[in-house]
Every structure is written in C-alpha cells, then in structure tokens.
Amino acid sequence: MKAILVKEPKSYHLVEMPKPHLGDGAVLVRVRYCGICASDFEILYGLNEEEVVYPIIPGHEWSGEVVEAGKEFEALVGKRVTGDNVVACGKCLPCLRGHRNGCGQRREIGFSLDGAYADYVVVPGRNIIELPADVEFTTAVLAEPIAVPLHALRLARMEKDQKILIVGDGPIGLLAIILARHLGAEDLMIAGHHQGRLDRVAKWTGAATVNTHESALEDAVEKRLGSGPDLVLETTGRPPVVSASVRLLGPGGTLCLVGAYRDTADFRPNDVVLYEQNIIGSLSYIHSEIEESVRLLGQGLVEGMNIVTHVFPLEQYARGFDVVEKRRDHVIKACLET
Ligand SMILES: [Zn+2]
Numbered sequence: 519m520k521a522i523l524v525k526e527p528k529s530y531h532l533v534e535m536p537k538p539h540l541g542d543g544a545v546l547v548r549v550r551y552c553g554i555c556a557s558d559f560e561i562l563y564g565l566n567e568e569e570v571v572y573p574i575i576p577g578h579e580w581s582g583e584v585v586e587a588g589k590e591f592e593a594l595v596g597k598r599v600t601g602d603n604v605v606a607c608g609k610c611l612p613c614l615r616g617h618r619n620g621c622g623q624r625r626e627i628g629f630s631l632d633g634a635y636a637d638y639v640v641v642p643g644r645n646i647i648e649l650p651a652d653v654e655f656t657t658a659v660l661a662e663p664i665a666v667p668l669h670a671l672r673l674a675r676m677e678k679d680q681k682i683l684i685v686g687d688g689p690i691g692l693l694a695i696i697l698a699r700h701l702g703a704e705d706l707m708i709a710g711h712h713q714g715r716l717d718r719v720a721k722w723t724g725a726a727t728v729n730t731h732e733s734a735l736e737d738a739v740e741k742r743l744g745s746g747p748d749l750v751l752e753t754t755g756r757p758p759v760v761s762a763s764v765r766l767l768g769p770g771g772t773l774c775l776v777g778a779y780r781d782t783a784d785f786r787p788n789d790v791v792l793y794e795q796n797i798i799g800s801l802s803y804i805h806s807e808i809e810e811s812v813r814l815l816g817q818g819l820v821e822g823m824n825i826v827t828h829v830f831p832l833e834q835y836a837r838g839f840d841v842v843e844k845r846r847d848h849v850i851k852a853c854l855e856t
C-alpha cells in the first residue's frame with residue numbers, strides 16, 4: 519500500500535509498504551479521506567516527544583470503509599466508518615473508572631500507532647463508528663476534530679447562559695464555537711487573526727469576533743463582554759495567550775486548555791485564588807463523544823458551512839501540508855484522499 523511514513527523527525531516520504539497485519543479484535547479500514555491537523559506538524563518536526571513513537575504513519579482524522587475483520591467484528595465489513603483513535607488497556611484503575619485518557623498504556627492511532635495517511639489503517643473493532651448514510655466521507659473527517667472541543671466543553675461544564683470566549687481561529691476553535699452555539703450558548707466571542715475565518719464563523723454562528731492583529735485581546739473582550747468571560751477555551755497552544763486568558767477570565771470562571779503547550783506560561787496564582795477560578799486541561803475525547811460528533815454531523819451540524827475547503831490526493835501530501843501550515847488559499851480544513 520501507499521503511505522506517508524515519518525521515519526524520524528524531518529524525514530518523511532510517500533512509500534510503498536506491505537498492507538498492515540490484522541491483529542486480534544481489529545478491523546482493516548480502506549481509508550478514503552484523512553484530515554491534515556496542526557498536530558501532524560509536530561510529528562513531522564519532532565515536537566511531540568511525549569506521545570509520538572517513530573517510525574510512524576500519521577493521520578488521525580479519517581473516514582473509510584471496513585474491508586477485513588476478525589470473527590468478532592465481521593458484521594462491520596463493507597460499512598462506511600470513522601472511529602475513535604484512543605487505544606487504552608481497559609484494565610487499569612483510570613480505564614475502569616472510564617477515564618481512558620488517563621491510562622498509563624494509552625496509545626493513539628496517528629501518534630503512537632500507525633495512522634491513516636495510507637491506503638489502509640488497522641483500528642480496534644470496538645473503536646469503529648458507523649457513518650449515517652447522509653454523512654459523506656469528506657464531512658466525516660470532521661468527527662474527530664469536533665469530538666475534541668465537545669470533550670473540552672463537557673469537562674468545562676459549559677452552561678447556555680455563560681459568556682464564552684474561544685481563543686484561536688484554527689479548526690478546533692471554529693468547531694468549538696459552532697458546537698457551543700449548537701448547545702444553546704448565545705453570548706459567544708472568538709479571537710483569532712485570520713479575518714476571513716472570523717468573518718465566516720460570525721456569519722455561521724452570530725458570534726462576536728476579535729482580530730488580535732488589530733486590537734488587544736483583553737481590550738476587545740472588556741469592550742464586548744464587560745466583565746470577564748465565564749468560560750475561556752484556549753486552543754492556540756501559545757503560553758503568552760494562556761497568561762492573557764487567566765488575566766481576562768471572570769470571577770469563578772473556567773479556563774480550559776485544549777492546545778498543545780511546549781513551554782511554560784506566566785500568571786499570578788493569587789488571581790486564580792482571589793477570583794476562585796478554575797484552570798483545567800482537556801485531552802482528545804472519549805468514545806461516546808466521537809459517536810456524538812458523528813450523530814451531530816448526521817443532523818447537519820456543519821451543513822452549508824464550507825469547513826473542508828481543500829482535498830489533495832495522497833501523492834500531493836507536500837502541497838497539502840504546505841497549504842495548511844502556511845494557511846494559504848483561505849484554507850480551513852484540508853484533507854488527503856487515498
Ligand atoms: Zn487533529
């Protein structure tokens with residue numbers, strides 16, 4: 519099969535390799551599309567030492583068709599699917615408490631297990647989620663990135679009547695605003711610096727926007743929301759933005775960190791104490807949340823919103839990566855077609 523193999527940081531190529539072996543309890547998926555995610559660049563450049571195991575085929579936002587399965591999951595053969603990428607032991611205390619992200623042996627397809635920038639990917643049968651008939655393969659690549667902010671909004675205990683600020687206008691930030699709106703929140707604001715994306719998400723959701731290249735985040739938030747927001751979802755992964763987010767958070771508010779932070783952030787712990795604020799972290803999602811994402815896609819969550827803006831054949835991966843990394847050509851989400 520064809521695959522994009524990252525042998526080690528900064529060394530990646532399209533290669534021809536044997537079809538992967540189908541282990542116990544797993545199914546073989548013929549990949550159709552796989553979304554390109556910012557976290558893939560950390561794999562290419564060697565910036566995610568905590569999670570990535572080389573050599574690795576990246577790709578964790580996939581859709582496809584089950585073409586082979588062991589006895590246990592035979593019924594899935596021929597189904598159009600996506601799936602949950604988290605593979606946990608199922609036996610340790612965090613797993614038994616339903617907190618699979620806390621599993622000491624946690625692995626993730628596309629990070630520490632081979633992913634879907636390939637003709638085929640092996641996925642545990644229990645991770646598979648069937649697609650509703652009206653959800654196209656290209657739309658289904660959004661199930662995984664929708665599950666990420668869905669998990670974050672749940673952990674942060676979002677309430678409809680809260681003032682909510684999403685920081686970052688990448689796909690996770692945009693999908694977070696779309697979800698918060700869908701869940702009934704009305705007082706929404708998104709901060710970013712891609713005016714085209716901000717304009718589009720304002721049209722889709724009615725959210726207020728601030729372009730941080732034009733005005734300082736704290737001033738804009740104060741002007742628009744008066745008091746600080748009740749909930750801030752930080753998706754940029756930039757430590758100075760974390761510091762600013764703590765400063766502008768309202769009393770009793772919650773700051774939820776959803777980015778990948780490779781550095782330390784400065785803030786005054788006593789502000790957190792004096793205003794009884796909460797700072798929490800959110801990592802990927804649980805199985806039921808990606809199921810929920812698929813259900814929401816089936817109900818038309820992103821209908822009429824052109825979120826998957828670009829499709830490139832697998833062979834043109836370098837062009838695809840370039841468009842996403844340099845945010846060329848008004849890209850929001852690009853995917854590779856295999
Ligand atoms: Zn992703």
Ligand SMILES: [Zn+2]
Nearest residue numbers: 607610613621
């Ligand atoms: Zn475990």
